[in-house]
Every structure is written in C-alpha cells, then in structure tokens.
Amino acid sequence: xxxxxxxxxxxxxxxxxxxxxxxxxxxxxxxxxxxxxxxxxxxxxxxxxxxxxxxxxxxxxxxxxxxxxxxxxxxxxxxxxxxxxxxxxxxxxxxxxxxxxxxxxxxxxxxxxxxxxxxxxxxxxxxxxxxxxxxxxxxxxxxxxxxxxxxxxxxxxxxxxxxxxxxxxxxxxxxxxxxxxxxxxxxxxxxxxxxxxxxxxxxxxxxxxxxxxxxxxxxxxxxxxxxxxxxxxxxxxxxxxxxxxxxxxxxxxxxxxxxxxxxxxxxxxxxxxxxxxxxxxxxxxxxxxxxxxxxxxxxxxxxxxxxxxxxxxxxxxxxxxxxxxxxxxxxxxxxxxxxxxxxxxxxxxxxxxxxxxxxxxxxxxxxxxxxxxxxxxxxxxxxxxxxxxxxxxxxxxxxxxxxxxxxxxxxxxxxxxxxxxxxxxxxxxxxxxxxxxxxxxxxxxxxxxxxxxxxxxxxxxxxxxxxxxxxxxxxxxxxxxxxxxxxxxxxxxxxxxxxxxxxxxxxxxxxxxxxxxxxxxxxxxxxxxxxxxxxxxxxxxxxxxxxxxxxxxxxxxxxxx
Amino acid sequence: xxxxxxxxxxxxxxxxxxxxxxxxxxxxxxxxxxxxxxxxxxxxxxxxxxxxxxxxxxxxxxxxxxxxxxxxxxxxxxxxxxxxxxxxxxxxxxxxxxxxxxxxxxxxxxxxxxxxxxxxxxxxxxxxxxxxxxxxxxxxxxxxxxxxxxxxxxxxxxxxxxxxxxxxxxxxxxxxxxxxxxxxxx
Numbered sequence: 001x002x003x004x005x006x007x008x009x010x011x012x013x014x015x016x017x018x019x020x021x022x023x024x025x026x027x028x029x030x031x032x033x034x035x036x037x038x039x040x041x042x043x044x045x046x047x048x049x050x051x052x053x054x055x056x057x058x059x060x061x062x063x064x065x066x067x068x069x070x071x072x073x074x075x076x077x078x079x080x081x082x083x084x085x086x087x088x089x090x091x092x093x094x095x096x097x098x099x100x101x102x103x104x105x106x107x108x109x110x111x112x113x114x115x116x117x118x119x120x121x122x123x124x125x126x127x128x129x130x131x132x133x134x135x136x137x138x139x140x141x142x143x144x145x146x147x148x149x150x151x152x153x154x155x156x157x158x159x160x161x162x163x164x165x166x167x168x169x170x171x172x173x174x175x176x177x178x179x180x181x182x183x184x185x186x187x188x189x190x191x192x193x194x195x196x197x198x199x200x201x202x203x204x205x206x207x208x209x210x211x212x213x214x215x216x217x218x219x220x221x222x223x224x225x226x227x228x229x230x231x232x233x234x235x236x237x238x239x240x241x242x243x244x245x246x247x248x249x250x251x252x253x254x255x256x257x258x259x260x261x262x263x264x265x266x267x268x269x270x271x272x273x274x275x276x277x278x279x280x281x282x283x284x285x286x287x288x289x290x291x292x293x294x295x296x297x298x299x300x301x302x303x304x305x306x307x308x309x310x311x312x313x314x315x316x317x318x319x320x321x322x323x324x325x326x327x328x329x330x331x332x333x334x335x336x337x338x339x340x341x342x343x344x345x346x347x348x349x350x351x352x353x354x355x356x357x358x359x360x361x362x363x364x365x366x367x368x369x370x371x372x373x374x375x376x377x378x379x380x381x382x383x384x385x386x387x388x389x390x391x392x393x394x395x396x397x398x399x400x401x402x403x404x405x406x407x408x409x410x411x412x413x414x415x416x417x418x419x420x421x422x423x424x425x426x427x428x429x430x431x432x433x434x435x436x437x438x439x440x441x442x443x444x445x446x447x448x449x450x451x452x453x454x455x456x457x458x459x460x461x462x463x464x465x466x467x468x469x470x471x472x473x474x475x476x477x478x479x480x481x482x483x484x485x486x487x488x489x490x491x492x493x494x495x496x497x498x499x500x501x502x503x504x505x506x507x508x509x510x511x512x513x514x515x516x517x518x519x520x521x522x523x524x525x526x527x528x529x530x531x532x533x534x535x536x537x538x539x540x541x542x543x544x545x546x547x548x549x550x551x552x553x554x555x556x557x558x559x560x561x
Numbered sequence: 562x563x564x565x566x567x568x569x570x571x572x573x574x575x576x577x578x579x580x581x582x583x584x585x586x587x588x589x590x591x592x593x594x595x596x597x598x599x600x601x602x603x604x605x606x607x608x609x610x611x612x613x614x615x616x617x618x619x620x621x622x623x624x625x626x627x628x629x630x631x632x633x634x635x636x637x638x639x640x641x642x643x644x645x646x647x648x649x650x651x652x653x654x655x656x657x658x659x660x661x662x663x664x665x666x667x668x669x670x671x672x673x674x675x676x677x678x679x680x681x682x683x684x685x686x687x688x689x690x691x692x693x694x695x696x697x698x699x700x701x702x703x704x705x706x707x708x709x710x711x712x713x714x715x716x717x718x719x720x721x722x723x724x725x726x727x728x729x730x731x732x733x734x735x736x737x738x739x740x741x742x743x744x745x746x747x
Contacts, residue, residue, distance in 0.1 A: 003721055056566040076564035083568060099633065128634050142575045146568075171567055178571065183578055194586030197610060200594040202583060205633070208605035210613045211620075211733065216632040218611055220596050225582035242635040245676035247610040248596070253723040312648055313669065317655045321669035325647065326637050328675050329624070329682040332723040336676075352676045355639040356647070453641050474639045560643055 003334045004303035008296055011257070011338075015264045022181075022265060023272025023284075029180050030156050031277065032168050034061060045180050052175055060172035066507030069157055070500050072170035073150050080146050081117045085109060087139050091132045098133030098204035099219065111484035116143035118495035119151050119377055121230075121237035121348055121470040122461075122487060124479045128219055128241055133204045136239050137221045141229050145178055148233030148378045152177040154499050155270060155379025161506025162386060163277045163407055165514070181266070182232055189262055190228035196258075197251030200224035223248050231262035234378040236348030236470045244339070244351040245328055256335045256351060263347040267375040270382045278407060283525040287385060290534045291374050295345060298364045302341040305358040306333050312560075326353025344368040346375045348470035355457075355473045359556035362456055362473065366549055369463040370426065371541040377468040383502045387422050389524060390415065392536045396522050396529075405521060408514040418505040425497050426466045427544045429490050433462035434548070440482065449559065456552035461487065466494040599730065607730055612681040618661075619698040619740070620733045621691055624671060625654060626678040635677045664693040685714050685725035688732065700740050709735050 029042060038046065053060055064072065087094060088109050092101060104112075108125055115122040121144070127136050153173035161167050194200040199220045206218045219240075226239050227249055240246040250256050268288065275284030309322045327336040328351065336352040343350045344365035354361060368374050373384035390406045394416065397404025404411040434455075443454040457473045464471050465487045472478075478487075515521075523529065542549075586594045597609040607613055612623050614630035623630065627638040640647035654672040666672065671687035688710045696703045713735060714727045 003723075006721060052570055056563050056570065058563060058567075072564065076567050079564045080568040080571065083572070126634070126636075138575065138579065141579065142572060145575055145578075146571050171563055175567065175570065178574060183574060187578060187582055190582040191586050191589065194582075194594050195590045197593045197597055199596045200583050200586040200590075201596070203595070206596055206598065206605065206608070208607055210607060211730075211737070212613070212615065212617065214614070216607070216613070218596060218608055218632045222579055222583050224586060224594070225579050228582070229578075240635050240677075242637065242677040242679075245637075246635050247612075247677060247679055247681055251597075251610050253718055309669070310642060312643065313651050313673075316648060316652050317666060317669060317672070319666065319669050323642075324668075324670045324673040325651075326639065326674065326676045328677060328680050329670060329684055329724065329726050330680075335723065353637045353639050353674075355641050356637075358642055447645070449641075449643055449645075453644070473641075474636075556643065 001300075001304060001307065003332075004300060004307075004338065007257070007334055007338060008299050011260055011264070012292065015261050015268060018261070019265050019268035020272050022269035024276055026156075026181065026269060027273040027276035030160075030173070030176065030273075031164065032061070032160070032166060048179055049175060053172065056171065058169065058171045058175075060169050062169055063166055064169055066167065066504045069167055069170045069507070070503045073153065073174070073499065073503075074496060076171070076174070077117050077146070077150055080143065081113045084116070084139050084143055085113055088112065088135055091135045094132070094134055096132065096134040098136075098221075099217070100129065100132045102130050102132075104130060107481045107484040107488075108479065111488045113143075114488035114491045115465075115470060116140065116237065117147050118468050118491045119147040119233070119235060120465060120468040120491045120495070121235045122465055122472060122491070123237060123241075123243075123470070124484055124487075126241045126479075127239050133221060137226060140237060140239070141226055144229050144233050144235040144237060145182055146174070148182060148229070148235060149174045149177040151234070151377055151379035152181065152266075152270075153379070154502050155382040158383045158502040158506035159274055159277065159386065161508075161510035162409070163274065165510045165512070167503070167507055167510050182229065186225075186228035186232045189232065190224045192258070193227055193255060194224040196255045198224040198227060198255070199248055220248070227259075228262070230349060231259050231347060232266060234263060234266065234347045238349060244349045245353075247328075247330075250328070250331065250351055253330060253332060253335055256331045256339060259349075260339060260342060263342065263349070264375070266378060267346060267381055270379065271385065274382070274386070280525055286525055286527065286530040287389070287533070290530050291385070294374050294534075295342070298341045298345070299338045302357070302361055302364065303334050303337040305360055306337040310358075323356070323358070326356035328352065343471045344464070344469060348464065350471055353474070354471065359456070359553045362460060363549060363553040363557065365471070366459060366463055366545070366553065367541060369460075369467040369469055370430075370545045371537060372426065372467050373537060380468065380498060380502070383505075384422065387419050387505075388533060388537045388540075390419050391423070391540065392529070392533045393522070393524055395536060396532065400522065402522075405515060406509070407524070408517060408521075409509050409512045410515065414508050415505060418501045418508065421501045422498060422505075423540065425494060425501070429466045429494050430459070430462045431548075433466075433486060433490055434458055436486070449556070452552060452555050452559070456556065459548060459552050462490060465490045468495055599734070606734070609728065609730065610681055612679045613730060615729065615733060619695055619700055620736060621683070621688060621695065621729050622671075623729050624680050624683060624687075625674050626680075627674060628678050630679065632679065635679055637674050637676050637678055662691060662694045663697075664690060666690055681730060682726040682728055685710070685727055688714070688727045695736075701736075701743065705739065706736075709739065
C-alpha cells in the first residue's frame with residue numbers, strides 16, 4: 001500500500017502545479033478580451049492563427065448566439081466525419097496501406113466515426129486487423145484532435161457564458177484549442193514519450209525470425225505521436241487492440257505514470273480556469289478538493305483489493321499473491337490498479353484487463369460514468385461539474401426560500417430545464433439500451449454468475465458510450481451489427497444532445513445581468529458548499545442508478561463474501 | 562463553407578503535427594523511435610519491448626498469452642474475476658507448471674495472462690521459479706543461472722515503485738551465449 005500512497009502523492013504534486021499553470025494559460029488565452037496587452041506567447045500564436053482565420057473567413061471577435069455556436073460545431077463535426085467516412089470506406093484504394101487489406105462494413109464504419117467524433121473512442125474494431133496504416137495513424141488522430149477541440153470549445157463556451165457573459169466564436173475556439181492547447185502540448189509529450197521508448201516512425205512493420213525460428217511481424221507506426229493526442233485529448237482510442245497495455249504504448253513504469261499525469265492535466269486545468277475567470281480561485285480549490293478526494297478514495301480502494309489478490313485463485317495455486325491476471329509485469333500491480341481506477345473517470349484508455357479486476361472497479365466505474373463530473377470527458381466534464389454546482393445552488397436556494405443564484409446570476413426556469421436535460425439524457429439512453437439488449441439478446445448460460453456479469457458488461461458498454469468515455473469490459477464480443485449500430489446511435493445522441501444543452505445553458509446565462517454580491521447571498525466557495533456539492537452529486541447519481549448498480553456489480557461483490 | 566475550410570485546416574495541422582513529431586523524435590531518439598530493436602550482426606532478433614514465445618525447456622519461459630505471442634496482434638482473454646473459466650484455466654496452468662518444473666511456484670505472475678499478450682517481462686521471482694527446470698537439462702549449473710538473472714534483472718525504481726523484473730528475451734540471449742561458450746570449451 002505504501003507504493004500506492006506514494007504514487008498518488010507524487011501524481012498530485014506533479015499534476016496540480018502544472019494544471020494550475022495551464023489553467024492560467026487557458027484563462028488568459030481564451031477570455032476573448034478585446035484591447036488587452038498581448039504577451040509574447042499570445043503574439044506568437046496570433047501570427048500563426050491570423051492567416052488561418054483569414055482563409056476561413058472567421059472573425060474571432062464576432063460573438064455567436066447559442067444556436068449559431070451549436071450549429072457551427074455540429075456542422076463542422078459532420079463535415080470532418082464525412083471526409084473520414086470516405087477515407088475509411090475506400091481505405092483499400094488509398095495509399096499507405098501497411099499490412100492490412102480489409103473492407104470495413106458499413107455498421108462498423110458508422111460505429112468508428114460516431115465513437116471518434118464524439119470523443120468516446122469506444123473500440124469494437126481491432127486496429128491491427130481492420131485499419132490500414134493511413135486510417136489508423138492519420139484519420140484517427142485527425143478525428144481525435146477535432147473531437148477533443150470541440151469538447152474544449154463547448155466547455156469553454158458554456159463557462160464563458162456563465163462567468164464572462166459572452167459565448168465567443170465556435171470556429172475560433174476550435175482552432176485556438178488546437179493551435180494553443182492540443183498541438184503544442186501533444187508535440188512536446190510525444191517527443192518525451194519517444195525518448196522513453198515508444199516507437200515513432202512511418203515504417204509500418206518490422207519482420208524478423210525469432211530465436212525459436214518463428215517468423216514474426218512487429219507492427220510499428222507514429223505511436224508516440226498517436227499516444228500524446230490520445231491522452232491529452234482524453235480520447236482513449238488506441239492504435240493496438242490492447243490499448244495502453246501494449247508494450248509499445250506503455251513501455252515502462254515511468255511512461256505509465258506520465259500517461260496518468262497527461263490525462264489528468266487538462267480537466268483539472270479547466271477547473272482552475274473557472275476560478276481565474278471568476279477572479280475567485282477559492283471556488284476552484286473547493287471543487288477540486290471534492291473531486292480529487294473522490295478520485296484518491298477510488299485509487300486507494302482499488303489498489304488495496306488488487307494487492308490483496310483473488311482468493312479463489314490464491315487457494316488453487318497455494319499462493320498469497322496479488323491479482324496478476326490481466327496486468328503487465330513492468331507496470332506493476334499499483335500502476336495498473338490506479339490506471340484502471342482512472343479509466344472510467346477521465347480518458348477511457350486502459351492498461352490492464354478491466355474485466356479481470358475485482359468487481360468493485362466496475363461499481364466505481366459505473367458510478368463515475370453515470371456521474372460524469374469527476375473530471376469526465378474533455379470540456380464536457382467541466383460543464384457537468386458546473387451543472388452540479390448549479391443544481392446544488394438551486395437546491396440550497398429552495399431550502400432557504402430565496403431566488404437561487406449561480407456565480408451571481410439568477411437561476412430560472414430555462415436554466416433548470418437545460419440542466420435537467422443534462423442530468424437525465426444519460427440515464428434515459430442507458431436504460432433504453434440495456435432493456436433493448438436484454439430483450440433481444442438474453443444470456444443463454446445456466447450459470448448465475450455469468451448472467452450477472454453479462455448484465456454488468458451491457459450496462460458498462462452503454463454507460464461508457466453515453467458518457468463519451470469509451471472504456472469497456474472487453475469480454476463482450478461486440479463487433480456485430482447490433483452492437484455497432486445501437487452504440488453509434490447512443491453515442492451520437494448523448495454527445496450532441498449534451499453539447500446543445502451545454503451551449504444553450506451558457507447562452508442563457510450570458511444574457512443575464514450579474515446581481516451584486518450581498519450579505520444574504522449563499523456563497524458557492526465555502527467548505528460547507530463543498531460538502532453539500534459532494535452530497536448532491538453523489539445522491540443524484542445514486543438515486544437514478546442504484547437499482548441497476550445493485551443488479552450488476554453489487555451482486556458480484558456480495559455473492560462471494 | 563467555413564466548416565469545410567476549417568476541416569481542411571485541421572487536416573493540414575494534423576499532417577504538420579505528425580511530420581514534426583516523427584522527424585524530431587527520429588533525430589533525437591533514433592533507437593527508441595524505431596522500436597528498440599535488438600540486433601546481432603545486422604539481423605534483427607526481436608524488440609526489447611515485445612515478448613516472444615519460448616517453449617524450449619532449456620530457456621526461460623514467458624507468461625501465458627491468449628494469442629501465443631503472435632507479434633502482430635495483441636489482447637487478452639478478459640476472463641472475469643470470479644468466473645469458473647478463469648479458475649479452471651489457472652488450475653490447469655498451475656498443474657502444468659508443477660509437472661514441468663517440479664518445484665514450488667514463487668509468483669502468480671508466471672502463470673497468469675498479461676493484458677497485452679506480449680508482455681516482455683516476468684518478475685524476478687518468476688524467473689527464480691524456473692531455475693530448477695533449466696538446470697535439470699544439464700547444460701549449465703544453478704549458480705550460473707542465478708548469476709545471469711541477477712545481472713539481467715532491473716530493480717524496483719527507487720526501491721519502492723514497481724517490481725523487480727527481468728526481460729525474458731535479454732535473459733535468454735545471455736543464456737544462449739553461455740550455452741555456446743560451454744559447448745565450445747567442452
């Protein structure tokens with residue numbers, strides 16, 4: 001356990017200061033303040049962006065309405081998926097095929113596109129078998145960049161609306177998130193990763209004969225470049241079937257640690273940005289304390305149970321060993337457990353076989369996927385956090401019998417409707433998905449445990465699709481027409497429904513005037529508020545999901561006590 | 562119209578990103594960028610990071626893999642924690658281990674599947690549990706094998722993080738050289 005504690009402490013001491021700096025950086029670069037003095041970095045980036053804006057006819061200072069903002073994002077998302085669709089459909093004709101010659105079926109292409117453009121990155125395909133070199137190492141990063149930038153833009157627009165009373169320009173936000181956040185940070189990270197052992201080359205494969213005279217083929221590619229955007233963009237798609245467990249994607253203990261740092265930096269930074277824009281850093285610190293304490297609780301509990309090991313296996317083998325099944329030797333038990341616990345919180349990339357973990361991980365995972373605010377997806381997680389702040393403020397307002405306020409703005413009917421949509425869209429999609437699947441494809445085995453675990457797998461699959469997370473209990477053989485199409489639809493509705501609600505929420509706040517702070521205002525930056533926030537966030541998730549959690553992972557845990 | 566232009570700009574930016582990243586890392590870290598290959602007189606023997614299958618009794622074995630260390634694919638069988646398949650499979654592997662090695666298993670690591678199916682390492686204890694089998698082939702002595710393991714193994718980071726691990730390919734290459742020198746002197 002000492003290793004786990006030190007690991008977490010080290011993780012936080014590195015992540016928090018870096019996130020603070022990046023949060024400040026984002027707050028300065030994205031506040032759309034006119035007539036301010038630009039720093040040297042800003043001038044440098046402006047020089048790059050000016051010609052892009054000029055070519056595309058974008059006026060970055062032009063404020064969009066909620067509808068314009070959403071439609072621009074939606075339209076550009078669709079255009080880029082259209083281009084990607086053509087490239088994937090004709091991947092056999094296009095150059096740079098590498099080792100693969102495979103005609104993708106239509107449902108699979110729809111699933112890949114839907115999961116990529118919504119930043120979910122659920123993988124039903126096997127990259128080594130189904131995607132050519134061009135599709136895997138160019139189309140995928142392209143979509144990852146764009147979906148992640150759209151996520152950041154949505155988050156920033158909603159936050160800007162709520163705090164700075166303006167929405168901004170969708171195209172300018174997307175391009176700026178790519179040129180100022182994703183590309184430079186990914187570039188630096190990819191070179192560090194390459195130094196630590198990840199291949200980064202355009203060569204598609206290396207052939208050799210092993211010591212036992214077997215002809216082998218190692219698949220390579222620009223893996224470090226791929227990995228950097230995968231982690232910084234919270235995408236979690238992998239260029240290999242086994243995701244971050246593949247030795248090329250995660251060559252040492254150190255890269256494993258750095259990957260965790262990378263996936264945590266931007267979501268934490270965005271919460272710092274909220275504090276900088278509110279000119280009230282205490283607000284972000286309170287929120288962060290709540291979120292991080294949940295995270296640390298999950299990390300330590302999961303590590304504890306994995307280190308304890310599987311009692312059944314230990315009995316068979318006369319050992320008292322930790323649970324090594326589905327974990328990589330070089331990453332160790334603690335490195336795998338903490339990464340495994342973080343999977344459902346942030347990015348969806350996993351470095352071990354989630355199915356073989358103690359079922360508690362699935363319980364935590366399903367809670368996180370349903371809650372969506374414990375860092376969550378790029379940009380969206382931030383809005384879900386703000387949504388829970390709003391929800392808590394509304395609740396407190398009702399209790400005290402006053403007009404509820406969020407950041408000095410009145411919460412009225414319109415905001416509550418949008419906030420409820422955000423809260424209820426996910427469960428609606430998940431439940432419809434689970435019920436349809438259980439009716440169409442019931443589990444045929446006679447074993448009670450298999451039934452329960454099948455339910456958990458279905459629940460997890462839909463929850464991760466609806467939460468745009470993309471991790472999965474991979475034991476489900478899910479590359480078939482039903483799974484591909486149903487999840488493509490779920491991911492699409494969940495993402496763009498939430499995106500619309502978020503942007504309109506921001507826009508409706510942007511049109512309100514701020515109320516002055518008075519003595520009777522219930523402040524949202526106190527420790528008391530932090531506790532109520534945690535409670536509300538926990539209760540509202542549990543109230544919706546407890547029957548489903550009880551049917552799946554809870555039974556698994558209790559069954560073998 | 563604007564969205565089409567923005568998409569094209571994104572495509573260009575991605576191309577620039579990939580080119581920059583690959584060229585800089587190839588200049589700065591050529592060995593790692595090309596897959597950390599182990600070469601001997603120009604022929605590739607494998608990658609330091611990708612595991613290979615060893616079934617010969619006189620060499621160290623890797624962990625079990627769901628795809629028998631086929632290097633162009635990865636993944637594990639993802640058996641659930643409490644499932645009967647996992648228990649029967651582990652039991653089978655444990656019995657195979659005891660009948661093959663005629664010694665006590667020191668670490669579960671050696672008979673449990675890895676997540677990628679390409680794990681190049683085993684733990685130090687897993688390496689120690691194989692000594693009996695390798696020395697019983699009569700090609701070398703126990704002390705020499707222990708000596709090799711000690712030389713090849715990598716300790717915990719700062720004595721705290723991770724496990725003491727051994728790269729199986731590197732260890733087996735050393736073992737092969739040892740066998741070669743022995744047969745020459747004999």
